[in-house]
Amino acid sequence: MQITFPPSASPLCRYRLSKSFNTVAVCQGNEENLSPNVSITSSKEASNSRKSDVSRDSSYFGSLDGFEKICPPNGEQKLVIYTTTLRGVRKTFEDCNAVRSAIEGLGFLVFERDISMDRGFRDELRELMKGKDRSELIPPRVFLKGRYLGGVDEVMRRVEEGSLGKLLQGLPRTRGGCVCEGCGGVRFLPCFTCNGSCKMVVKEEMLVGGKQGDKTALVRCSDCNENGLVFCPMCS
Numbered sequence: 108m109q110i111t112f113p114p115s116a117s118p119l120c121r122y123r124l125s126k127s128f129n130t131v132a133v134c135q136g137n138e139e140n141l142s143p144n145v146s147i148t149s150s151k152e153a154s155n156s157r158k159s160d161v162s163r164d165s166s167y168f169g170s171l172d173g174f175e176k177i178c179p180p181n182g183e184q185k186l187v188i189y190t191t192t193l194r195g196v197r198k199t200f201e202d203c204n205a206v207r208s209a210i211e212g213l214g215f216l217v218f219e220r221d222i223s224m225d226r227g228f229r230d231e232l233r234e235l236m237k238g239k240d241r242s243e244l245i246p247p248r249v250f251l252k253g254r255y256l257g258g259v260d261e262v263m264r265r266v267e268e269g270s271l272g273k274l275l276q277g278l279p280r281t282r283g284g285c286v287c288e289g290c291g292g293v294r295f296l297p298c299f300t301c302n303g304s305c306k307m308v309v310k311e312e313m314l315v316g317g318k319q320g321d322k323t324a325l326v327r328c329s330d331c332n333e334n335g336l337v338f339c340p341m342c343s
Contacts, residue, residue, distance in 0.1 A: 171254045171274060177235055178253035185218045186210065186278055189232045189248040193223040199245060202259040206247040209266045216279040222246060224295055225332045251275070289341035296339050301328035303335035 179187045188210070190203040210217055222229040235250075236243045249256040251274060256262055265271040286292045297303035311322045331337050 171252060174254035174256060176253060177250065177255040179231060179235060179250050182250055183253050186215060186275065187218045187220060187250045189220050189222055189228060190246045191223040192221055203247045206249065206259055206262050213272050213275060214280050215275045216281050219294060224334060224336060287339060287342040290339035294339050294343060295336040298328060298331035298335050298337050300330040301335065305331060305335045
């Protein structure tokens, strides 16, 4: 079943509703399989557990000391998010949108690396998450000043607690309502050399029958990625 959100719903609201819906669906599907011998945590115990988690994390509000040191290339003083714009897996796509919108809503500059637009970003993320669970390869993945903040659950929890804004202090701010005039905020443009075809026609000089001649050949363009795209020179 698909959830339809009102256009005015905030990223945090969308995330909460989506997560609540998924939880209810799972519980309803498994309810008949529960046996009397299964120990169920009471609401009071669950509440105390959540309070304990918040208390444990509160010492790190505004500080990155409690986060694992994992730094993306050139990400020492940046907020880097690995995302995907492919809609093949709807939840992953919506999670990426929720994290992006929540952070941009705080007014900070985001350096987004779309793994569906450039294979190099996918390889970067795989290298950064080496040795971790395979689920850690699923975007979004957020890194701040060389520290790993986590995925959608960790980031949206901190948005809800109000601690994310403190962690982002010191980063460059965005200009409200301004979009890159070069790429429109997409961060990629068709290759200027091959016009996005990934192919180039080159001439090669060769000696045939004692005479100098030219031979044309079709080669792979060396200036663009696998999708025929290059980084926008104005905002990258």
